[in-house]
Amino acid sequence: MGFTHKAVMPTMTPSTEDARIYEVAVLYPYPLNQKDESKLLKDVEGILADAGGMQVAKDLWGRRGLAYKVKGFSEGSFAIYHYELDPLKLSEVDEALRILPGMLRHMIVKPPKNYAVVKYSETYVEWQKERESVEDLRTKEREEKIQKQVADKAKRQAKRATTDKKPVEAAPSAPAAPGAIEAELDKIIGSDSLDL
Amino acid sequence: MAHSNAHPAAKTARRQDPRSKTCAFCDKQVAYVDYKDYPTLKPFIDYFGNIRSKYYTGNCLKHQKMLRTAVERARFMAMLAYRK
Numbered sequence: 001m002g003f004t005h006k007a008v009m010p011t012m013t014p015s016t017e018d019a020r021i022y023e024v025a026v027l028y029p030y031p032l033n034q035k036d037e038s039k040l041l042k043d044v045e046g047i048l049a050d051a052g053g054m055q056v057a058k059d060l061w062g063r064r065g066l067a068y069k070v071k072g073f074s075e076g077s078f079a080i081y082h083y084e085l086d087p088l089k090l091s092e093v094d095e096a097l098r099i100l101p102g103m104l105r106h107m108i109v110k111p112p113k114n115y116a117v118v119k120y121s122e123t124y125v126e127w128q129k130e131r132e133s134v135e136d137l138r139t140k141e142r143e144e145k146i147q148k149q150v151a152d153k154a155k156r157q158a159k160r161a162t163t164d165k166k167p168v169e170a171a172p173s174a175p176a177a178p179g180a181i182e183a184e185l186d187k188i189i190g191s192d193s194l195d196l
Numbered sequence: 197m198a199h200s201n202a203h204p205a206a207k208t209a210r211r212q213d214p215r216s217k218t219c220a221f222c223d224k225q226v227a228y229v230d231y232k233d234y235p236t237l238k239p240f241i242d243y244f245g246n247i248r249s250k251y252y253t254g255n256c257l258k259h260q261k262m263l264r265t266a267v268e269r270a271r272f273m274a275m276l277a278y279r280k
Binding site for chain 1: 227228230231232233234235245269271272273274275276277278
């Protein structure tokens with residue numbers, strides 16, 4: 001997914017030799033009412049159409065979180081257009097898009113020859129679903145691991161409790177008869193065989 | 197060296213053979229890395245938003261350059277962070 005394969009790429013060649021296919025990416029703020037949004041997109045398309053462009057593909061991504069704040073907006077919407085344009089008109093289009101009000105960013109990229117248009121709005125949704133399932137699996141694994149750890153600890157504690165009890169019972173039996181030791185000592189000291 | 201004296205085990209631990217790493221893009225016969233494709237770019241970006249060096253990822257120079265342009269474009273369009 002996402003890679004442009006050498007073998008798989010279908011041809012997307014311009015109709016005439018003078019024209020080229022360009023990719024125009026537009027970023028506009030997300031909390032934007034329907035009217036302004038449609039007007040903005042119409043303006044962008046109008047600029048491209050004025051320059052004699054021919055639309056090849058259009059992809060509206062919709063709401064996306066931004067990696068950093070742009071003009072105070074932390075959320076934005078993307079629109080990706082593929083247009084067949086005259087290369088000489090490119091600077092004109094670029095300038096017109098730059099001064100268009102209500103837009104955050106725009107970028108015109110020349111895709112490589114035989115570039116296959118991928119609808120990233122769809123692949124992104126797929127990827128998100130995939131990631132969710134992976135994350136679910138991971139949290140499940142983690143929970144299982146923790147449960148196992150807890151069970152092991154309980155087992156170990158139970159084992160320790162049983163092993164600890166035995167020495168406690170055995171300990172007082174050892175020094176049970178203090179008198180016996182003294183008697184023994186007296187016996188050794190008092191014996192004639194002791195040679196000092 | 198003081199470090200190796202402190203850890204005698206470090207002497208035996210060997211660095212990974214650089215030849216064992218292969219370019220992830222070459223394996224899939226990639227002709228172009230797209231800046232719009234976040235899932236593809238993500239593994240080559242570290243926590244701070246820097247591009248991982250090809251020394252660590254094993255990418256070939258051709259694809260590393262493609263990746264760099266893609267990441268720079270994505271950064272400009274606020275799809276990726278310049279710095280986290």
